[in-house]
Amino acid sequence: MDTKIVFIKDTNTKLDTTRDFYAHFLNLLRENALEDKVQVVRIADIGIYDQGLVVKFPDENIIYANVQDKDLKDIIAQTIKEGKVIKELLFKAQPKQLRIVLRNCGEIDPENIDEYIAQDGYQALAKVVSDYKPEQVIEELKKSGLRGRGGAGFPTWLKWKLTRETPEAQKYVICNADEGDPGAYMDRGVLEGDPHSVIEGLILAGYAIGASKGYFYVRAEYPLAVERVEKALKQAYDYGFLGKNILGSNFSFDIDIRLGAGAFVCGEETALIASIEGRRGTPRPRPPYPSVKGLWDKPTAINNVETLANIGPIILKGGSWYASIGTEKSKGTKVFALTGKVKNSGLVEVPMGITLREIVFDIGGGMLSDKGIKAIQTGGPSGGVIPKEYLDTPVDYENLQKLGSIMGSGGMIVMDEDDCMVDIAKFYLGFCVDESCGKCVPCRIGGYQMLSLLNKITESQGKIEDLDKLKRIALAMQKASLCALGQTAANPVVSTIKYFEEEYRDHIVNKKCRSHKCKHLLNYNVIQDKCKRCRVCVINCPVNAISGDKEAGFFVDPKTCIRCGKCFEVCKFNAIAKE
Amino acid sequence: MAKLMKNDLDRIKQAHQDTGKDWIKVGMSTCGIAAGADKVYDLFVEEVKKRKLDIQIKKCGCQGMCYSEPLVEVRVKGLPEVIYGRVDKEGVMKILDKHVCANTLVKDSIYELRTKR
Numbered sequence: 001m002d003t004k005i006v007f008i009k010d011t012n013t014k015l016d017t018t019r020d021f022y023a024h025f026l027n028l029l030r031e032n033a034l035e036d037k038v039q040v041v042r043i044a045d046i047g048i049y050d051q052g053l054v055v056k057f058p059d060e061n062i063i064y065a066n067v068q069d070k071d072l073k074d075i076i077a078q079t080i081k082e083g084k085v086i087k088e089l090l091f092k093a094q095p096k097q098l099r100i101v102l103r104n105c106g107e108i109d110p111e112n113i114d115e116y117i118a119q120d121g122y123q124a125l126a127k128v129v130s131d132y133k134p135e136q137v138i139e140e141l142k143k144s145g146l147r148g149r150g151g152a153g154f155p156t157w158l159k160w161k162l163t164r165e166t167p168e169a170q171k172y173v174i175c176n177a178d179e180g181d182p183g184a185y186m187d188r189g190v191l192e193g194d195p196h197s198v199i200e201g202l203i204l205a206g207y208a209i210g211a212s213k214g215y216f217y218v219r220a221e222y223p224l225a226v227e228r229v230e231k232a233l234k235q236a237y238d239y240g241f242l243g244k245n246i247l248g249s250n251f252s253f254d255i256d257i258r259l260g261a262g263a264f265v266c267g268e269e270t271a272l273i274a275s276i277e278g279r280r281g282t283p284r285p286r287p288p289y290p291s292v293k294g295l296w297d298k299p300t301a302i303n304n305v306e307t308l309a310n311i312g313p314i315i316l317k318g319g320s321w322y323a324s325i326g327t328e329k330s331k332g333t334k335v336f337a338l339t340g341k342v343k344n345s346g347l348v349e350v351p352m353g354i355t356l357r358e359i360v361f362d363i364g365g366g367m368l369s370d371k372g373i374k375a376i377q378t379g380g381p382s383g384g385v386i387p388k389e390y391l392d393t394p395v396d397y398e399n400l401q402k403l404g405s406i407m408g409s410g411g412m413i414v415m416d417e418d419d420c421m422v423d424i425a426k427f428y429l430g431f432c433v434d435e436s437c438g439k440c441v442p443c444r445i446g447g448y449q450m451l452s453l454l455n456k457i458t459e460s461q462g463k464i465e466d467l468d469k470l471k472r473i474a475l476a477m478q479k480a481s482l483c484a485l486g487q488t489a490a491n492p493v494v495s496t497i498k499y500f501e502e503e504y505r506d507h508i509v510n511k512k513c514r515s516h517k518c519k520h521l522l523n524y525n526v527i528q529d530k531c532k533r534c535r536v537c538v539i540n541c542p543v544n545a546i547s548g549d550k551e552a553g554f555f556v557d558p559k560t561c562i563r564c565g566k567c568f569e570v571c572k573f574n575a576i577a578k579e
Numbered sequence: 580m581a582k583l584m585k586n587d588l589d590r591i592k593q594a595h596q597d598t599g600k601d602w603i604k605v606g607m608s609t610c611g612i613a614a615g616a617d618k619v620y621d622l623f624v625e626e627v628k629k630r631k632l633d634i635q636i637k638k639c640g641c642q643g644m645c646y647s648e649p650l651v652e653v654r655v656k657g658l659p660e661v662i663y664g665r666v667d668k669e670g671v672m673k674i675l676d677k678h679v680c681a682n683t684l685v686k687d688s689i690y691e692l693r694t695k696r
């Protein structure tokens with residue numbers, strides 16, 4: 001008889017008793033003389049959280065949760081010996097993730113085109129060039145309800161239709177892989193794990209629009225992604241998926257790579273076009289939109305990496321299949337880069353309509369520390385923060401917008417009580433101020449002025465009227481900036497003021513930062529009762545701000561102290577207070 | 580090489596059908612490589628050659644669980660497909676000694692179980 005495999009894991013976040021349970025399990029097996037027939041395996045993560053002890057039989061796919069020590073006898077007697085299922089203990093795990101874009105990531109060798117073909121790769125292309133008219137491709141996309149995954153959520157079919165209908169002989173398609181949001185790396189994951197899916201999407205886009213030339217605009221900071229896309233393009237040319245008469249049809253298509261030179265604004269479509277044309281990457285007023293006048297003044301469709309990776313499966317499985325996933329207005333799935341103070345950070349792909357709570361607690365495994373969740377930041381520097389009260393909101397384009405944030409490209413940063421919201425707003429705004437191209441005044445001056453107001457607030461110089469000033473400048477930036485960078489740069493500030501005005505007031509009126517982040521509002525002190533007079537803080541202080549002796553105790557001089565936090569770190573007795 | 584036609588696609592697909600052979604897959608995206616996946620991959624190749632094992636070492640992209648890179652997925656006949664996380668030099672040896680050679684799963688380092696699709 002083969003050995004039976006049992007996985008065990010204590011899913012309580014606070015106290016992990018897996019080892020005790022393991023010992024107990026082995027003892028019981030020995031009593032039943034089963035120790036050679038059953039292989040008990042402690043595993044590091046079972047994909048279920050906060051459900052007590054979990055026992056899983058992988059062969060039968062039986063999962064028991066909240067197992068008590070006393071239940072073990074039943075499990076051994078019934079499930080292991082007789083193969084019966086104990087209904088009371090059964091845990092029905094709903095798979096939360098659904099992988100369409102990431103379908104091949106981590107499955108296939110990204111540098112081997114044959115492996116992609118083995119997973120039905122380029123089948124959609126073969127189907128389209130032999131059986132579909134370009135209009136039919138657009139029709140299928142309309143049925144699917146796919147919206148642009150770059151952040152704004154413009155319907156992809158409409159973008160393609162408008163580009164197709166503009167009367168011009170030469171048209172272009174561009175894949176926008178200039179992913180620049182801090183904390184977001186979905187596109188990198190796809191390009192490195194499955195570059196052919198994006199290439200296939202781009203060829204299909206070219207076919208639907210009537211373009212003969214496509215560009216990959218990849219940021220130069222992703223050398224591995226660039227290398228893999230280059231390899232993949234070469235393989236696609238060798239196999240005849242690119243070049244003249246693709247798969248024996250009349251359709252010809254070429255793709256070139258352009259490297260982004262490191263400016264965040266080049267992710268904006270008109271700046272991206274300028275950058276490809278060899279000009280300085282600055283946006284221009286729209287209209288005319290790129291679908292009418294884009295690259296070299298020809299109609300151009302620009303799609304995000306993730307949007308393009310969706311096209312193949314939609315063509316193969318049909319638009320109505322895709323439309324069956326998600327919410328009424330937002331169809332399909334979305335890839336998020338889950339980061340911040342969450343246990344399992346990484347790439348997750350979930351159907352639209354899942355709640356933020358499910359993403360953070362069921363997929364992400366909950367918080368990293370025992371500090372409670374405070375907010376979730378979505379959409380990077382163009383987005384906003386969503387406080388914990390709205391964790392049960394289903395995720396889609398409209399809902400996130402209503403909350404003052406945006407879907408964005410898919411960065412999702414989890415924050416706990418240690419994160420100061422003023423500091424967060426300052427960080428994102430600072431990013432946008434650095435990255436502003438300077439072409440239009442509201443963004444160039446407005447961003448700078450808002451940032452100096454925020455600096456004032458965090459340096460204890462804030463006045464209560466600064467809040468109104470911030471709001472007014474933000475409104476001006478939103479209304480008058482030339483491109484989305486400036487229009488959205490104020491979003492992190494606006495949304496933090498909206499939900500955490502109390503915290504701003506605390507900084508301004510009480511000169512206190514409740515998360516102890518803003519160092520100008522902090523004071524370090526020695527707690528005399530806890531201090532063991534070991535002098536470690538005195539030795540480590542870089543500016544000699546701590547003085548005193550063993551009899552009188554030690555004191556921090558606030559005038560000399562630079563709030564570096566070194567004393568707090570080195571004290572073994574928690575005798576330094578931060579307030 | 581000759582350009583492909585539509586039925587060539589099916590031919591390639593057939594040729595790459597799963598043969599049920601044992602393999603080890605190492606996640607080699609930026610996140611994995613940053614955590615040391617390239618060293619893990621090289622060590623697997625070297626050790627498998629040294630021990631003359633009949634198992635294929637493959638590369639793949641990011642599996643999504645960036646918190647536990649480097650990730651190594653192992654398929655050996657008779658055992659469930661599992662993904663080991665935070666694999667280091669020692670982990671490579673354990674996987675080869677126990678999982679591949681002795682049909683025993685390595686404890687405390689499995690991060691995900693693949694349910695068959």
